[in-house]
Amino acid sequence: MATNKVPIANSLLASLPYKDFQHLLPGLEPVTLIFGTTLYEPAAAIKYVYFPNDSLVSLLTLVEGHLALEVGLIGREGMLGVSLALGIGISPVRALVQGSGTAMRMKSSRFMLEFRRSPALRQEIYRYTHALMAQITQTAACNRFHVVEARLARWLLMTRDRVRSDEFRLTQEFLAHMLGVRRVGVTKAAGTLQQQKLISYRRGRIRILDRKNLEAACCPCYEIVKDMHEKSGT
Amino acid sequence: MATNKVPIANSLLASLPYKDFQHLLPGLEPVTLIFGTTLYEPAAAIKYVYFPNDSLVSLLTLVEGHLALEVGLIGREGMLGVSLALGIGISPVRALVQGSGTAMRMKSSRFMLEFRRSPALRQEIYRYTHALMAQITQTAACNRFHVVEARLARWLLMTRDRVRSDEFRLTQEFLAHMLGVRRVGVTKAAGTLQQQKLISYRRGRIRILDRKNLEAACCPCYEIVKDMHEKSGT
DNA sequence: TTTTTTCTGTTCGCTATCGCACACAACGCC
DNA sequence: GGCGTTGTGTGCGATAGCGAACAGAAAAAA
Numbered sequence: 394m395a396t397n398k399v400p401i402a403n404s405l406l407a408s409l410p411y412k413d414f415q416h417l418l419p420g421l422e423p424v425t426l427i428f429g430t431t432l433y434e435p436a437a438a439i440k441y442v443y444f445p446n447d448s449l450v451s452l453l454t455l456v457e458g459h460l461a462l463e464v465g466l467i468g469r470e471g472m473l474g475v476s477l478a479l480g481i482g483i484s485p486v487r488a489l490v491q492g493s494g495t496a497m498r499m500k501s502s503r504f505m506l507e508f509r510r511s512p513a514l515r516q517e518i519y520r521y522t523h524a525l526m527a528q529i530t531q532t533a534a535c536n537r538f539h540v541v542e543a544r545l546a547r548w549l550l551m552t553r554d555r556v557r558s559d560e561f562r563l564t565q566e567f568l569a570h571m572l573g574v575r576r577v578g579v580t581k582a583a584g585t586l587q588q589q590k591l592i593s594y595r596r597g598r599i600r601i602l603d604r605k606n607l608e609a610a611c612c613p614c615y616e617i618v619k620d621m622h623e624k625s626g627t
Numbered sequence: 628m629a630t631n632k633v634p635i636a637n638s639l640l641a642s643l644p645y646k647d648f649q650h651l652l653p654g655l656e657p658v659t660l661i662f663g664t665t666l667y668e669p670a671a672a673i674k675y676v677y678f679p680n681d682s683l684v685s686l687l688t689l690v691e692g693h694l695a696l697e698v699g700l701i702g703r704e705g706m707l708g709v710s711l712a713l714g715i716g717i718s719p720v721r722a723l724v725q726g727s728g729t730a731m732r733m734k735s736s737r738f739m740l741e742f743r744r745s746p747a748l749r750q751e752i753y754r755y756t757h758a759l760m761a762q763i764t765q766t767a768a769c770n771r772f773h774v775v776e777a778r779l780a781r782w783l784l785m786t787r788d789r790v791r792s793d794e795f796r797l798t799q800e801f802l803a804h805m806l807g808v809r810r811v812g813v814t815k816a817a818g819t820l821q822q823q824k825l826i827s828y829r830r831g832r833i834r835i836l837d838r839k840n841l842e843a844a845c846c847p848c849y850e851i852v853k854d855m856h857e858k859s860g861t
Numbered sequence: 862t863t864t865t866t867t868c869t870g871t872t873c874g875c876t877a878t879c880g881c882a883c884a885c886a887a888c889g890c891c
Numbered sequence: 892g893g894c895g896t897t898g899t900g901t902g903c904g905a906t907a908g909c910g911a912a913c914a915g916a917a918a919a920a921a
Contacts, residue, residue: 454768457847462768479757480750485764485855516714523713526760530719533767534688534696537807540907564868573771578908580870596868596917613691621719774877798898812878814900830887830898864921869914876909886899891892 399423399495403444404470405517406497413513420507421497426450426490428562432473433484441498442474448494449555451571452529453487461487462536462573463548464529468492468555470622475522477501478508478515491563491571492556527621535614536573542582544572546611549592553601554619560600586610633657633729637678638704639751640731647747654741655731660684660724662796666707667718675732676708682728683789685805686763687721695721696770696807698763700782702726702789704856709756711735712742712749725797725805726790761855769848770807776816778806780845783826785852787835794834820844 401407406414406421426432426448433439435455443450445468452465464486467473473488482501499507508514535544548571552561565583569576583599586592591607593600601607608615635641640648640655660666660682667673669689677684679702686699698720701707707722716735733741742748769778782805786795799817803810817833820826825841827834835841842849 454764456768456772459768459772462771464764464767476757479753479760481754481757485757485761519713520715522756523710523715523719526713526763527719529760529763529767530688530698533698533763533770534690534693534807536767537696537770538690538693566868573768575909576869577871577910581908584870594869800898809879810899811880811901815878818900828899862921864919866919867917869916871914872912874910877907879904879906881903882901884899884901886897888895888897890895 399446399497401444401497402446402469403472403497405472405521406444408517409511410513413511416511417499417507417514420499420503422499424496424498426494426496428490428493430490431487432490433486433488435485435487436483438482439474439477439484439501441500442472442477442504443496443498444472445469445496445555446494447492447556448490448496449492449552451489451491453489453570455487459573461489461570463571464532465525466491466528466548466551466555467525470555471521471525472518474501474504475518475525477504478518478522491567492552492561494556524622528618531614531618531621535612539612539614540582541572541574541578542585543610543612545579545582546586546591546607547615548572549599549601550604550607550611550615551618553604559602559604560598562598564597633680633731635678635731636680636703637706637731639706639755640678642751643745644747647745650745651733651741651748654733654737656733658730658732660728660730662724662727664724665721666724667720667722669719669721670717672716673708673711673718673735675734676706676711676738677730677732678706679703679730679789680728681726681790682724682730683726683786685723685725687723687804689721693807695723695804697782697805698766699759700725700762700785700789701759704789705755705759706752708735708738709752709759711738712752712756725801726786726795728790758856762852765848765852765855769846773846773848774816775806775808775812776819777844777846779813779816780820780825780841781849782806783833783835784838784841784845784849787838788853793836793838794832796832798831 450467450473451463453461453463565579566576568579591603593602684701685697687695687697799813800810802813825837827836
């Protein structure tokens with residue numbers, strides 16, 4: 394697998410000093426993540442860490458009687474497997490590929506070696522871990538207080554930012570799991586947004602038509618999380 | 628301030644090797660935390676880290692238009708200020724003393740020194756950070772899916788475990804902020820629990836009467852978070 | 862083209878929670 | 892003991908979201 398075949402767009406990797414990055418490179422393996430693949434299962438060992446380039450991965454908690462609830466969304470700005478950086482080898486959440494694309498991955502054992510070796514890598518990852526905690530926290534509040542429509546808008550915008558495209562593939566059923574509501578709730582909310590000409594969709598394909606006004610329709614959590622990531626440089 | 632006046636019951640500190648602990652001790656200062664005190668404000672610098680003994684501190688996110696929402700509860704099993712361990716000097720949340728009691732505190736600068744020096748301390752704190760992330764995640768799901776009554780029960784049990792007492796002081800108004808609901812919602816839920824003889828309360832004082840059945844009335848999140856902390860040894 | 866699968870839209874009654882407003886009761890202080 | 896403060900109980904209509912079931916439409920497969 395030729396590493397240079399895939400452009401490395403991941404911000405965490407990109408922000409490393411040249412030397413540290415060069416050291417990391419041989420252990421990194423480009424992979425294509427396919428929509429719907431499960432990368433981590435709760436309570437299962439973490440085999441690889443992933444640094445998404447243009448792929449998108451959701452962190453989900455499972456609650457009995459419900460299918461899922463998204464607590465975090467990870468794209469080029471982050472990584473999967475921060476647990477390892479905290480000395481824990483098992484994932485507390487499910488990680489589900491939500492947008493196909495490429496990522497760099499590394500075996501956990503190798504990652505731990507590099508992690509111990511490179512202070513710059515440690516610093517970047519701890520910084521990102523903090524941003525992720527903040528994101529989870531904000532999501533918790535958002536899920537409690539905001540209506541489905543605003544949360545849907547937020548989700549679409551966050552996805553857009555990470556895949557850098559106005560159109561992406563996903564079903565209302567899937568969205569319902571992310572938001573922790575029934576599919577009907579998504580149908581209703583999406584219908585409203587479509588009426589306002591903010592988005593359009595047809596069978597598993599959603600397109601953002603009017604980003605600006607979509608931001609107006611969504612809750613402030615979007616801005617808050619965005620600022621957080623920008624401030625912390627990830 | 629004589630350090631030996633306060634028995635150090637904090638699990639994080641207690642689990643350190645003797646030598647590491649001895650090194651830490653001179654920097655630790657016993658303090659009494661008073662109910663209602665705010666220790667951290669969102670986006671403000673962290674001046675001290677705290678290791679609660681028998682005190683209890685809530686982590687709250689603020690959402691415009693709502694007073695608060697608790698995302699984490701910290702007692703003897705943990706610490707305040709994990710952000711520092713991740714290289715970030717500002718708190719993303721508000722920290723509010725929820726149960727009066729003692730804690731050990733340390734200046735942030737001093738803490739950073741010790742943190743860099745002691746691998747055992749680092750490991751403990753990273754481990755706890757992971758448990759805290761899991762707790763926040765679980766809380767997020769719980770706030771989304773479970774009814775007020777179950778969440779109230781969970782909250783009371785978690786508090787009980789941390790202060791090691793069946794009775795504690797708090798108002799329904801306060802509980803409402805924690806749970807992110809109106810006070811009326813708490814009145815109703817608490818009323819139901821009292822009718823079932825699981826708790827009793829009078830003006831700011833709540834007492835758990837029947838712990839066993841209170842566990843039955845609460846959501847499984849209680850057990851999940853508890854197991855998580857126990858497994859990770861905190 | 863026909864058939865099958867997958868995705869979307871709609872309807873129904875029901876419940877938890879909201880927002881607001883007001884009455885009352887306990888405690889603490891003078 | 893009286894009085895203000897603080898905490899608790901109640902009642903009202905409004906509404907967002909639930910659970911379940913079914914109909915239709917678009918895409919994929921045969």
